[in-house]
Amino acid sequence: MIDGYLDVFLILAGAFVGSFITASAKAWPDWSQIVSGRSACAHCGQKLSPWELIPIVSFIILRGRCRNCKTDISGLHPIGEAAALVIAISAVIAFDGWATLLAVLFGWMLLFGALVDIRTFLIPDVVSVGLIPTGLLVTFFNAGQQAALMHAFAAIIGFASLAIIAVVYRYLRGREGLGMGDAKLLAAGGAWAGLYALPWIVAIGAGATLLIVAIGHVLGRQAHADSAVPLGPGLAAGCYLAYSLPSFVQQLN
Numbered sequence: 458m459i460d461g462y463l464d465v466f467l468i469l470a471g472a473f474v475g476s477f478i479t480a481s482a483k484a485w486p487d488w489s490q491i492v493s494g495r496s497a498c499a500h501c502g503q504k505l506s507p508w509e510l511i512p513i514v515s516f517i518i519l520r521g522r523c524r525n526c527k528t529d530i531s532g533l534h535p536i537g538e539a540a541a542l543v544i545a546i547s548a549v550i551a552f553d554g555w556a557t558l559l560a561v562l563f564g565w566m567l568l569f570g571a572l573v574d575i576r577t578f579l580i581p582d583v584v585s586v587g588l589i590p591t592g593l594l595v596t597f598f599n600a601g602q603q604a605a606l607m608h609a610f611a612a613i614i615g616f617a618s619l620a621i622i623a624v625v626y627r628y629l630r631g632r633e634g635l636g637m638g639d640a641k642l643l644a645a646g647g648a649w650a651g652l653y654a655l656p657w658i659v660a661i662g663a664g665a666t667l668l669i670v671a672i673g674h675v676l677g678r679q680a681h682a683d684s685a686v687p688l689g690p691g692l693a694a695g696c697y698l699a700y701s702l703p704s705f706v707q708q709l710n
């Protein structure tokens with residue numbers, strides 16, 4: 458029964474936590490701004506009423522604009538809220554009991570890192586580096602010492618492969634293409650999902666990033682070789698999918 462309550466709680470909390478995650482990602486690294494978060498319009502300071510703070514729904518009702526000054530509300534809000542909800546629902550389907558909670562926390566941390574990366578082109582170390590020891594601990598308690606060692610090896614391979622590409626790219630092109638944050642994030646993916654997940658994480662990461670570029674292109678934003686598109690959000694999605702998709706597919710069979 459405890460499982461049932463936890464599942465319902467995670468899904469009900471999902472979009473609201475997403476609201477908090479998005480406000481945190483917009484404030485990062487200045488945490489003091491979170492308190493004001495979405496309680497007032499960022500432009501005119503108009504206090505928001507409770508019905509304007511309902512995740513996803515309020516954004517749709519307000520058509521993405523402040524009721525008072527008509528300034529556009531950042532599209533990050535509905536994206537963050539919907540993503541947090543999708544993470545909660547998919548984890549509830551894929552996992553049982555405490556494994557669900559772990560997967561949801563993993564997904565929400567990745568979501569926070571992805572949103573900060575969209576805004577600043579930096580993935581906070583508290584996400585990428587922080588998820589490496591936690592992933593190894595989760596693996597140790599779930600699958601034992603041997604598996605934890607294999608995942609540690611995967612973290613090293615994950616970091617090294619992207620770090621080498623980043624260094625070579627910088628040497629050949631004379632500018633930053635990949636950040637070390639991406640390499641640390643792939644290391645975290647290895648720590649949680651293991652060696653065989655690495656190529657999937659990179660493939661999903663590249664695919665998702667290309668999709669974002671394509672959508673931007675359709676919306677009229679030309680992608681040039683020089684225009685930067687963060688790889689972090691795609692890699693973060695890859696990390697979560699590589700971790701949860703095998704269990705998800707198993708549950709559906």
Ligand SMILES: [Zn+2]
Pocket residue numbers: 498499500501502503523524525526527528
């Ligand atoms: Zn306003």
